[in-house]
Amino acid sequence: MANVLLTTSCVRHCPYCFAKTEMEGSPTSERLSWENVVYLADFLLASGEQRVSLLGGEPTLHPDFVDIVLYFIERGFFVTVFTSGVMNRAKLELCERYLASKTNALGFVCNLNDPEQTPAPEKERESVHRFLTAMGPLVTPGFNIYRTDFRLEFIFDSVVRYGLRRHLRLGIAHPIPGSANSFIQPADMGRVIDRLHSYAEQFDRLRITPGFDCGFPLCRVNNEQIGWLYRVSQGHLSFGCGMPLDITPDMSIYNCFPLSNYQRRSLFEFNTLQEVQAFYQKMAHSIRAEMPGIFDECDGCIHREEQRCAGGGVCQLLGRMMSEPPVRLQEINDGLAALRSAV
């Protein structure tokens, strides 16, 4: 799956933001051009890919946001838009008029922040309220965990109140190697799982399925918890590192936000998405050959060897490597040096 950044501008300042080195390093006016929109649609279709995610920054800030979504839909894509839900009334009216009926081809993932733990200005909260009211049936809630005492009550409330899709996309805030964002330390992963499991009754009662984004380690989930997760997710459990490919407005490509400065390439160097994936898989293999996982015990772990668990995300491994030199492969050393200089 390819993530396409429509713009690098954002309207929020989340403490956990793992895209901030990308956003801060880009000109605020950087937007995906129509020429590149058409190129990307062709590139993805020629690669056999019919799903695309549109991200930012805040993708709705792109002046042609609605047109770009419609274009991808008309080309036969299923489009997922990752948004904060913060947009002006004019943009929301356009979304309502032209996108609300596209239920078979479009979904939104709205990243919701806890109004108390991550407070936002009143105007921003009103805007999110308007968005969820208008587009609720198309919206899957998303939540980024960046502290172990997180709370999900407000999410459950939103699902019921706005008629959101009954799936909660849970992400763990990842470290930006060498940078200072708020994220979950590997040692705290177990506490995160425990906290999540404490909401099992609400998930079950409201029939909401939790879905893990990448980076959750299997070994920190006990048997009771995994039984619950298996049942509630109908077996769709993943403890991998998804290796999403992010494509920026200037057609750079990298392997997920936290690694935006590690082995960044131009999309024009590749002919297909498969070539890009092969390139970054090779990169990930070389990193994992150097450091198998986020815990020392990942080395030799049967779950990792049998690929039931990735042993944490590549970004988490690089974050660890930044503080634990030296490493063996020159290629990795070069990449770490680039990360340090970017930070």
Next chain:
Amino acid sequence: MMAWPHFVLPFEPSLIAELRDRDLVVVVESPDEIRAAVAAVRASDNRLDCIVLRWQQPLDALEFAEDWAGVPLVVEAVSLGKLHRLSEQLDLIRRLELRVDLPLASAAQAVNVQMLASLGIPCRAVFGEKTDWDAATDLMTYALLGRCAHAPIEPFAFIAEHFDQDRYRGWGEVSFDQPDRYLHVDRQGRVALFPSASSPSAFLHKDLRRLDDVTTLPAYQAAVERWRRHFLHPDDCARCPGWKLCRGQLAETVEDKSTCSAFFSEMLDVAEQYQTQQRSREPKRNKWLRSSPK
């Protein structure tokens, strides 16, 4: 059966009624005239080649009608406009026998053509005095070597399809600007060789009833073979490596010939690649069956 040349004329019911057994391109200035123009041709003893709508607005401001289905239609618009305003009509537009002509004066306009074609709508990029040649080159490459299927983009598709090193084939017919294919009739019934005819001397005839004589006139013959003059008095076009494709079609449109020359020289390579690709896509015949007895 089609009989060349076809006649391009403004929508004027009396003109259409006066003609017999002709193929007509009827030019209308308003979408409201399309239905009446089609009816007028069908009620006459003529055949409809197509309707050309000169729409002096963005395409998104045009309200397409269901009953245009089955009518070959060219819409000359000034720009594309916004896709969301067009989106509610896209299903209908794709059912129509439609080609959209858009100017090629900027990179953004070239991308508009590309976008429409990628959505399955045949297009024509219109060259003019202000053509952005870099954008034209990108568009031409996309039109001929694009990796995904898309609707034809004229004039590139026509040129590449009919490109033959040994045989002349002009491409003015995609814009109705080729005297052996299209002649032009004005509201007074005067017949001209080119769409841009304005001075009285540019008209072959002032009598619509004498159309059968037109192709025998010296002026007609001279116009059909107008390409020769580039070589009788050698000019930039005669020395241009892109001549094989351009055939002097833009000689009067483009002032700085270095721009169109570079474009058509590049297109020569692309057209050859395109034809090689097309040949490689033809199903391979069984070598041993080729010589089998009948």
